[in-house]
Amino acid sequence: MxxxxxxxxxxxxxxxxxxxxxxxxxxxxxxxxxxxxxxxxxxxxxxxxxxxxxxxxxxxxxxxxxxxxxxxxxxxxxxxAVMMRGRMVHAADGGLQLQRYGRDDTEVIWSVHxxxxxxxxxxxxxxxxxxxxxxxxxxxxxxxxxxxxxxxxxxxxxxxxxxxxxxxxxxxxxxxxxxxxxxxxxxxxxEFLDHSYKELTIPPGPDGEFRIEPNALHIWPRGRYMCIALPNDERTFTVTLFLPNHAAGGTGDPSFASVRSGAEVRALFARDFPDALPLIPDLEQDWEHHPPGLxxxxxxxxxxxxxxxxxxxxxxxxxxxxxxxxxxxxxxxxxxxxxxxxxxxxxxxxxxxxxxxxxxxxxxxxxxxxxxYVEMRDRVDDPAFLLQRELERALQQRHPQRFVPHYTMVTFMRIPYAVALERSEIQRGILVEATRGRTDLAGVDWDALAQVVHERLDVLEDAR
Known part of the structure; x- marks a missing residue:
């Protein structure tokens, strides 16, 4: 040089x-x-x-x-590092659902401290x-x-x-x-988001092991706010609570303006994240000692x-x-x-x-x-979104060099982000069109859909 x-x-x-x-x-x-x-x-x-x-x-x-x-x-x-196979979604009714990131354990992400x-x-x-x-x-x-x-x-x-x-x-x-x-x-x-975050901790259980499934990113989606937990190799979880800075008018949603004390955050968890509450013994102390992050x-x-x-x-x-x-x-x-x-x-x-x-x-x-962010907090438990994900996986299997899921392009490959975004927008259009008015994939015209995929998407070179 x-x-x-x-x-x-x-x-x-x-x-x-x-x-x-x-x-x-x-x-x-x-x-x-x-x-x-x-x-x-x-x-x-x-x-x-x-x-x-x-x-x-x-x-x-x-x-x-x-x-x-x-x-x-x-x-x-x-x-x-600790492997995370997918999102473990904690529904408001206490139900659990693992949404895999990829097809198998070759397509995972890793939690690192x-x-x-x-x-x-x-x-x-x-x-x-x-x-x-x-x-x-x-x-x-x-x-x-x-x-x-x-x-x-x-x-x-x-x-x-x-x-x-x-x-x-x-x-x-x-x-x-x-x-x-x-x-x-x-x-x-x-451009600041109208949300901030606080970090909390789930310690190991009495036996020194993880208290919940270790090989997943846990998420508690609640519409305009959410909680996530990522595993650490010392058998802890780093918990992050995302709240609006100010509640939207008339919604009653919690915010950093309304949840200020340890007692108020305990009440929030008891109401909206009840299965997470017993996992965080130092909730009040962590809340009061950790400043919110922008x-x-x-x-x-x-x-x-x-x-x-x-x-x-x-x-x-x-x-x-x-x-x-x-x-x-x-x-x-x-x-x-x-x-x-x-x-x-x-x-x-x-x-x-x-x-x-x-x-x-x-x-x-x-x-x-x-x-x-909108997907994580508001769509992971939406039936229309889940049907689109199901179709996405089916099209990936049928057209592996053309229809590559958005998450796969961003996370498991090294194609330029700009290319991933452009292709994702095209693919989202295909998914929305093909699932509009449907509750399942029965009756999908796969031949017609294959023609659409071939017309709109070029072959994608694998850049893993």
């Missing part, structure tokens, strides 16, 4: 943020011979323990696993040669001069550094993005300043968590950026190529994540 400036120091990179994307990118770039230095505002989680209370468990899918394989850390991560994953990646980054500095919060950047000031919040001491190129992997609240926006605008906008979608017109600075992952395109793709998308970003840096003659051209490739895909998964 050529040089942007002719400087022999161009093989040095400074990353802001040592979370999941930052530590994975540090591995990939260190393996390619870059001298990588990472600055992180928090303390080292391997020493001081990990911040908790606002960390939805992570669903690792094929895109993320591919990135971990590229970094050589998949085995270490998968040793701590953010802290465990971060620690694994940090160790691997240092082993690959990266240098990581903790307690260094980015304060200001002079992009023209190549200087940045970082602050140690323990004593408010400044630490000035010189840099060639900054890459922001510091999450939705990215300090580097803030500096880039001040420098060049970027059209930054965040849910929003971040949009930027640009992701880079020439070859001087770039943001990726949540720092560039934060999304709501309802498709389980935030981490997977960020990890895919890391691989795409490393590949672009391998191919392009300069960092400026690599950053531009990366942005051109990934921006449409980021916009697509952001849209699909918003849509999936």
């Amino acid at each position: 050529g040089s942007d400036t002719g400087s022999p120091r161009r093989r040095e990179l400074t990353l802001i943020g040592a979370g999941l994307a930052g530590s994975l990118l540090a591995i990939l770039l260190s393996q390619r011979g870059w001298k990588v230095t990472v600055y992180e505002r928090r303390g080292d989680p391997r020493i001081k323990g990990y911040e908790s209370g606002r960390s939805i468990n992570l669903a690792l899918a094929e895109r993320g696993r591919h990135a971990l394989r590229a970094a050589g850390v998949e085995d270490a991560v998968m040793g701590q 953010r802290a465990d994953l971060n620690i694994t990646l940090l160790r691997a980054a240092e082993q690959a040669g990266a240098t990581i500095h903790f307690h260094r919060r980015l304060h200001t950047v002079d992009f023209d001069a190549g200087y940045a000031r970082l602050i140690d919040d323990r004593d408010d001491q400044p630490h000035d550094i010189r840099f060639e190129t900054l890459i922001g992997t510091d999450g939705a609240g990215s300090a580097l993005r803030g500096e880039m926006v001040r420098k060049a605008g970027f059209g930054e906008r965040t 849910l929003g979608t971040l949009y930027l017109d640009r992701w880079h300043l020439g070859g001087r600075a770039l943001v990726l992952g949540d720092a560039a395109h934060a999304m709501v968590p309802f498709h389980g793709q935030g981490m997977n998308c960020a990890f895919e970003d890391c691989v795409a950026l490393a590949d672009a840096m391998d191919r392009q003659p300069s960092l400026a051209s690599a950053f531009a190529a990366f942005e051109a490739q990934r921006k449409p895909d980021a916009a697509a998964i952001q849209a699909m994540a918003l849509e999936n």
Whole structure:
């Protein structure tokens, strides 16, 4: 690769943020011979323990696993992951239904705990040669001069550094993005959902084992709100309750405005999630000590300043968590950026190529994540939706190279998100048309439906 400036120091990179994307990118770039230095505002989680209370468990899918394989850390991560075969839907009447994600156990997702994953990646980054500095919060950047000031919040001491190129992997609240926006605008906008979340915990049972089915993502859909639970390898479940910030007029739905105390959340669970209530012995304490987390979608017109600075992952395109793709998308970003840096003659051209490739895909998964929230909280127990799912599986079996379910494309394959969205919209139209007015699939004209599928959908190349 050529040089942007002719400087022999161009093989040095400074990353802001040592979370999941930052530590994975540090591995990939260190393996390619870059001298990588990472600055992180928090303390080292391997020493001081990990911040908790606002960390939805992570669903690792094929895109993320591919990135971990590229970094050589998949085995270490998968040793701590718990398989989830599908959604275990807890109906309001106490009934249970497992809705599989795929056809069999080759098509599953994996629950991973953010802290465990971060620690694994940090160790691997240092082993690959990266240098990581903790307690260094980015304060200001002079992009023209190549200087940045970082602050140690323990004593408010400044630490000035010189840099060639900054890459922001510091999450939705990215300090580097803030500096880039001040420098060049970027059209930054965040659209907040009218819902927030709180994290709770189901501990192991008296026998030290899982209290409920471990190999599923549990979901309690209740219309405009819901509760989910993801398993951890220490036999706990991370529970996340999603509520509106304010109740819609006249609905009587609970909200963060109406459920404020431990007593009020206990009453809510007793009414709407009665089978979950005895599983969460510290419900009141968790509720009162964990602040609610905001849910929003971040949009930027640009992701880079020439070859001087770039943001990726949540720092560039934060999304709501309802498709389980935030981490997977960020990890895919890391691989795409490393590949672009391998191919392009300069960092400026690599950053531009990366942005051109990934921006449409980021916009697509952001849209699909918003849509999936409505599905999770309000459609998973709807008869019309379930019939469409049944037809979807039947068409997949009959036309495996053409009719590939939406969830399969997003989760078990690596086709571009934008392609998955385009095909999903076409397929949804077919499903809605074919099931309109039906209560079952009896009498479906499969030959006529096959013609529609062949006319509207091209053969899809398998990109697993």
